[in-house]
Amino acid sequence: MQHFSPGRSVSVRVPASSANLGPGFDSIGLALGVYDDVEATVTGDELQITVEGHGAGEVPVDDGHLVWRSACIMWAALDLTPPKGLRLHCRNEIPHSRGLGSSAAAIVAGMAMALALVQEDIDDAESLALINRLAADAEGHPDNSSASVYGGCTISWADDHGRGWQTIRPALHPQIRPVLFVPAATLSTDKARAALGASVPLSAAASTAGRAALLTEALTRSPELLLPATRDWLHQEARRPAYERSMELVDRLRQQGHAATISGAGPAVLVLSTTDHADPIAELTDEWRVLTPGVADAGVRVVSRSVASTV
Ligand SMILES: Nc1ncnc2c1ncn2[C@@H]1O[C@H](COP(=O)(O)OP(=O)(O)OP(=O)(O)O)[C@@H](O)[C@H]1O
Numbered sequence: 001m002q003h004f005s006p007g008r009s010v011s012v013r014v015p016a017s018s019a020n021l022g023p024g025f026d027s028i029g030l031a032l033g034v035y036d037d038v039e040a041t042v043t044g045d046e047l048q049i050t051v052e053g054h055g056a057g058e059v060p061v062d063d064g065h066l067v068w069r070s071a072c073i074m075w076a077a078l079d080l081t082p083p084k085g086l087r088l089h090c091r092n093e094i095p096h097s098r099g100l101g102s103s104a105a106a107i108v109a110g111m112a113m114a115l116a117l118v119q120e121d122i123d124d125a126e127s128l129a130l131i132n133r134l135a136a137d138a139e140g141h142p143d144n145s146s147a148s149v150y151g152g153c154t155i156s157w158a159d160d161h162g163r164g165w166q167t168i169r170p171a172l173h174p175q176i177r178p179v180l181f182v183p184a185a186t187l188s189t190d191k192a193r194a195a196l197g198a199s200v201p202l203s204a205a206a207s208t209a210g211r212a213a214l215l216t217e218a219l220t221r222s223p224e225l226l227l228p229a230t231r232d233w234l235h236q237e238a239r240r241p242a243y244e245r246s247m248e249l250v251d252r253l254r255q256q257g258h259a260a261t262i263s264g265a266g267p268a269v270l271v272l273s274t275t276d277h278a279d280p281i282a283e284l285t286d287e288w289r290v291l292t293p294g295v296a297d298a299g300v301r302v303v304s305r306s307v308a309s310t311v
């Protein structure tokens with residue numbers, strides 16, 4: 001472990017994610033080929049934050065910035081005092097508050113950057129597990145953050161012994177293609193979570209558990225089962241008033257045979273398509289921005305680092 005050296009700089013890239021995929025509430029995530037980049041340079045001076053793309057002019061650019069706050073969580077876990085000065089430049093391609101995991105991506109990017117400034121590699125199992133655990137704790141649920149950490153499709157659960165979060169990365173069927181319908185409207189995850197009750201009927205829990213089990217088969221071996229496998233009774237109906245237009249689109253697409261769900265806490269809509277069906281879906285509506293980003297096979301990574309002494 002090294003101390004912060006002025007001039008040291010790292011750049012990390014993190015993918016967006018779609019969570020839940022229907023019945024996998026707070027567990028299943030899918031990394032998407034839409035990215036945020038964070039460049040950090042130790043200056044020894046003060047905290048300077050600049051933002052390009054989504055969030056520019058909206059998110060705080062002081063010590064309330066989510067990337068910085070997340071970096072501080074990582075340094076605290078490593079028993080390190082944050083560097084005195086840091087220049088942070090954020091280039092954000094991930095839309096905020098649409099259900100594409102922007103907050104999880106920012107948290108993972110901040111934690112990965114913090115670790116990369118003090119050690120050579122972050123792609124070993126131990127480092128990724130540390131980021132995965134701290135990021136899920138910070139988000140309060142692991143589905144988005146685990147996909148941003150590991151890439152691909154992830155299934156996460158809370159360890160039975162209270163030791164944190166576990167994640168596996170099943171091999172996604174190669175024909176599966178995510179199609180996202182992104183509206184102009186936003187919905188914060190906090191607001192969407194507040195719409196959920198504390199309990200659900202046993203029949204809803206049992207039906208959803210069955211479809212979540214089916215979803216793992218559909219995602220890995222039998223994509224022809226994606227339509228029944230993406231049905232949920234736990235969260236989408238309860239949140240319908242918060243994203244009425246999105247649910248109308250989900251209902252319409254499902255009636256047409258597409259495996260449509262709300263992406264994360266919404267309001268974006270995710271269709272799990274296959275190579276055979278992607279183009280016709282993209283033509284279904286012009287009311288929404290349609291993205292076909294592909295699955296991000298890789299999770300967070302360091303894209304460049306330098307020890308130049310210019311600060
Ligand atoms: N790159 C970023 N830099 C700083 N703050 C960010 C960044 N991305 C997200 N945030 C903060 O997180 C908020 C959005 O988080 P929220 O959890 O509501 O939505 P989301 O993560 O985009 O969607 P979901 O969790 O449903 O996938 C933004 O309003 C902003 O405050």
Ligand SMILES: N[C@@H](CCO)C(=O)O
Nearest residue numbers: 019025026189264265
């Ligand atoms: N599982 C979370 C995902 C938020 O992106 C929720 O639906 O609230």
